[in-house]
Amino acid sequence: MDAGSIVATPPGKRNPGRSLHRFANPGRFLRLSGAVLPWLAIAGVVVTATGLVWGLFFSPSDWQQGDAVRIMYIHVPAAWLASAGYLALAACSFVSLVWRHPLADLAAAEIGPVGAGFTALCLGTGSLWGKPMWGAWWVWDARLTSVLVLFFLYLGHVALVRAFDNPERGYRSGAILALIGVVNLPIIKFSVDWWNTLHQPDSITLTGAPTMFIGMLLPLFVSAIGYTLLFAAIVVARTRAAVMERRIRALLMMRAEEVSA
């Protein structure tokens, strides 16, 4: 088999990998994200504020937990985003390892700190909810411990990506860590089913009807959508900044080479 037969795409057939590369071109990303980002950020702020005000002032209190249940409108979206953010980080890492795409490297490096922040928010609000309900700020429960492991995975990724003089080696190492860490996601999800935990089981599942009153469910969804939009806006803004910083470094190096020559 000659080299031509390996790389050539048959006439009339599209190459999905190539389409993906074209779409994820840094220049095209800057143009697209520049148009989308302001709307994403405004929508994120407005929808999150709506969800939080609704949850804080207009949703009912729980018959058992009282008003402490209002912490849910922050804690649950933060928990969802901690896991979803890691999944996005792993997806970028996969693209980075398979296709060696520089935009995936930059996106993974920028998702890490944001995911760590949202995981810290989940742990912090969980602690603030646990103290009045369980009488303890922290217990070594399977759900809490697995989310703490997720937090350390994020921190490990952030540190590893920035630990090498050669950024490419940092991105490769971070991508491998991110893909290994994916094993923690099903552990987080099913920890409340597999082990006897103090943490309550999921109230919302993909297969069954939610076990939550609709007056609480709606503000929770609004808050979750708002925080998701905010998360996306932050990651897009950080990735845009990273692309521009990479261009600045390249231009400065080019000028330095011109001066030295």
Place this chain on the structure above:
Amino acid sequence: MTHLPFIVASYALGVLIPGTFMVAAFLRMGTAKRRLAALDPRRSR
């Protein structure tokens, strides 16, 4: 409202953490945009 300090602290965290990330990201983006414009006005657009 019961457990008010815990609720206030949670909402403060819920606003401050994403808010700080958002402001920091936009400031960083603005700085990068200005530096790029100063270095190469054609490519910064």
